[in-house]
Amino acid sequence: MATKLPSPPRVGMVSLGCPKNLVDSERILTQLRSDGYQMSADYAGADVVLVNTCGFLDSAKEESLEAIGEAIKENGRVIVTGCMGKEAEAIRARFPDVLAVTGAHQYEQVVEAVHAAAPANLSPYLDLVPDAGLKLTPRHYSYLKISEGCNHRCSFCIIPSLRGDLVSRRPDAILREAEKLVAAGTRELLVISQDTSAYGIDIRKEPRMWQARAVVPHMTDLARELGRIAPWVRLHYVYPYPHVDQVIPLMAEGLVVPYLDIPFQHAAPSVLRTMKRPGNDAKVLQRIHEWRRICPDIAIRSTFVVGFPGETEADFQYLLDWLDEAQLDRVGAFRFEPVEGAAANALPDHVPEAVKEERYARIMEKTAAISAAKLQAKVGRTLPVIIDEVGDEGATGRSQADAPEIDGQVFLRDAAHLAAGDIVSVVIEDADEHDLYGVPAS
Numbered sequence: 001m002a003t004k005l006p007s008p009p010r011v012g013m014v015s016l017g018c019p020k021n022l023v024d025s026e027r028i029l030t031q032l033r034s035d036g037y038q039m040s041a042d043y044a045g046a047d048v049v050l051v052n053t054c055g056f057l058d059s060a061k062e063e064s065l066e067a068i069g070e071a072i073k074e075n076g077r078v079i080v081t082g083c084m085g086k087e088a089e090a091i092r093a094r095f096p097d098v099l100a101v102t103g104a105h106q107y108e109q110v111v112e113a114v115h116a117a118a119p120a121n122l123s124p125y126l127d128l129v130p131d132a133g134l135k136l137t138p139r140h141y142s143y144l145k146i147s148e149g150c151n152h153r154c155s156f157c158i159i160p161s162l163r164g165d166l167v168s169r170r171p172d173a174i175l176r177e178a179e180k181l182v183a184a185g186t187r188e189l190l191v192i193s194q195d196t197s198a199y200g201i202d203i204r205k206e207p208r209m210w211q212a213r214a215v216v217p218h219m220t221d222l223a224r225e226l227g228r229i230a231p232w233v234r235l236h237y238v239y240p241y242p243h244v245d246q247v248i249p250l251m252a253e254g255l256v257v258p259y260l261d262i263p264f265q266h267a268a269p270s271v272l273r274t275m276k277r278p279g280n281d282a283k284v285l286q287r288i289h290e291w292r293r294i295c296p297d298i299a300i301r302s303t304f305v306v307g308f309p310g311e312t313e314a315d316f317q318y319l320l321d322w323l324d325e326a327q328l329d330r331v332g333a334f335r336f337e338p339v340e341g342a343a344a345n346a347l348p349d350h351v352p353e354a355v356k357e358e359r360y361a362r363i364m365e366k367t368a369a370i371s372a373a374k375l376q377a378k379v380g381r382t383l384p385v386i387i388d389e390v391g392d393e394g395a396t397g398r399s400q401a402d403a404p405e406i407d408g409q410v411f412l413r414d415a416a417h418l419a420a421g422d423i424v425s426v427v428i429e430d431a432d433e434h435d436l437y438g439v440p441a442s
Contacts, residue, residue: 037118085103265305266311301330384425410436
């Protein structure tokens with residue numbers, strides 16, 4: 001008589017917030033999959049739904065609460081995890097029917113809560129999980145988290161209270177994960193953490209053996225090793241510490257994608273001081289010029305906060321003038337938003353909302369013009385592009401200056417023969433404020 005396999009329980013996942021949260025979600029689902037669970041793409045098919053929340057801004061918290069409410073309405077059996085787990089009482093007060101609430105990167109507690117809500121029926125006949133784990137991104141790119149937490153105490157941020165101080169992963173463990181991801185089809189590794197340039201300062205005296213050589217837990221050493229594993233390696237969330245200069249030659253050599261994601265947040269010295277941010281704007285400009293001398297194709301992306309408490313019109317104009325000099329390739333801006341628990345809330349001289357909006361519009365106009373000019377200068381060049389999607393008539397990809405979902409795209413004609421994950425040479429034919437248009441080189 002044939003063995004009847006048990007029907008495994010199914011788990012749905014709603015993952016909100018930054019790529020670091022997405023990596024947490026992938027780890028949770030990988031563990032659950034190895035424990036015998038199946039994944040559900042909709043509420044109706046799930047025995048339990050996980051909502052991985054973001055709690056960085058009040059608007060993000062509200063989005064998380066709305067997601068929890070929708071999951072309860074559509075399914076009814078909901079477990080909450082992520083950054084808002086610190087506010088378990090508030091979540092339970094609004095949604096008393098949630099099954100459990102856990103905090104950020106508390107993987108074991110989340111898995112235990114799922115086991116309690118929907119016990120698994122394990123079977124030795126089921127192939128449970130691929131070697132590289134489960135992914136929530138396309139096959140050809142993967143986020144690689146190298147540390148948790150942050151040692152900075154920026155006045156507008158509550159991340160250390162949510163995720164704690166910096167805890168770096170062992171370099172050999174990171175490289176082993178990278179190797180598995182590449183073996184499973186990853187072509188681009190996106191290195192993430194709260195502070196990538198601080199990687200290893202907590203374990204700096206603990207080199208680990210990797211392929212018969214010792215690897216020091218340091219951003220430069222790790223980037224070099226990753227560059228030997230994956231075709232593209234992209235660095236996110238980099239503070240401009242002096243040792244960041246050591247990474248630029250790796251970009252010039254082609255080991256690391258010539259792209260730096262540096263959240264400068266502002267340029268005016270007085271605003272940076274009240275933000276409790278490190279940085280000297282004049283020295284940073286000098287270093288940017290030097291980076292471009294060493295690696296002319298380097299793309300620098302950043303984010304800025306406008307309307308921070310105490311920001312004067314002179315401070316804001318200083319920022320605009322600084323951007324004229326820095327000529328950053330990709331820029332995002334945010335209006336200052338008080339976050340419960342942030343020290344900045346108690347600062348004097350909060351900027352009126354109307355002024356924030358006006359400044360936000362001006363900085364976006366400024367950075368769009370810079371972006372348009374920089375992209376126009378690429379028309380006629382041949383650039384490497386990684387393909388994300390292919391349709392009947394063309395394809396969509398990204399240049400080395402573009403991270404997925406946050407930067408621009410390259411739209412290709414006559415490219416239906418390509419496949420997602422291909423890295424091809426593309427002749428750039430046109431550009432607008434944010435995107436490039438081209439054709440595969442013959």
